[in-house]
Amino acid sequence: MALTHAQLWRGLDALAARQGMTPSALARAAGLDPTSFNRSKRFGPGEPPRPRWPSTESLTRALDVAEVSLGDxxxxxRDAASAESVPLLGMAQAGADGFFDDAGYPTGQGWDRTLLPAAGDARFSLKISGDSMTPLYREGDVVIVDRAVTDVRKGDRVVVCTTGGEVMAKEVTRLTATRVELGSINPAHPPRTLHPRDVDWMARILWVSQ
Known part of the structure; x- marks a missing residue:
């Protein structure tokens, strides 16, 4: 089934969010003009505005950078098109006039969107305990993880469950066929090294509520 205009653009927003990027950063990483995926490029002039579509080349480059297949x-x-989102603005812009009303709520043009993780059978939340990931994650923070995300890579923050039943939040520092190396943000906690056979499951952290 073909994607609609809204689905395609929301998909690019979601792809950028999965990489920990803004749409502009994703375009830059793909070797494109940083404004290629901006909201201002999604509609052309006219009344009503004329929908604009990303080129096949720009979409292919973005997928290559994210290492995501066309099917994925x-x-x-399609999932992102039904997901909730909230307004997004860079901190450097937030002090300028025109982005907030008198009550402090977002208003005007220039806002992007941040997609919030949608509910799904493979997604669940966990409450952080301990201090191995402070100051990034503190005890009592709630993280949302996704068991369906299998392309875990170096630098990802993950929740790992070992075959022995230990569950921990860590950062992937190295991932090979024979080693899973996990680091803590808190230097007081030493790194952990596991064999893949000792890992029951590993899920990427999508979101944190602090």
Missing amino acids: FARLA
């Missing part, structure tokens, strides 16, 4: 992107785009 299509599924992501």
Whole structure:
């Protein structure tokens, strides 16, 4: 089934969010003009505004950078089209006039969107305990993880469950066929090294509520 205009653009937003990027940063990483995926490029002039579509080349480059197949992107785009989102603005812009009303709520043009993780059978939340990931994650913080995300890579923050039943939040520092190396943000906690056979499951952290 073909993607609609809204699904395609929401899919690119979701793809960027999965990489920990803004749409502009994703475009830059793909070797494109940083404004290629901006909201201002999604509609042209006219009344009503004329929908604009990303080129096949720009979409392919973005998928290559994210190491996501076209089929996986299509599924992501369809899920993202029904996901909730909130306004997004860079901190450097937030002090300028025109972005907030008198009550402090977002208003005007220039806002992007941040997609919030949608509910799904493979997604669940966990409450952080301990201090191994402070100051990034503190005791009592709630993280949302996704068991369906299998492309875990170096630098990802994850929740790991060992075959012995230990559950921990860590950062992936190295991932090979024979080693899973996990680091803590808090230097007081030493790194952990596991063999893949000792890992029951590993899920990427999508969101944290602090």
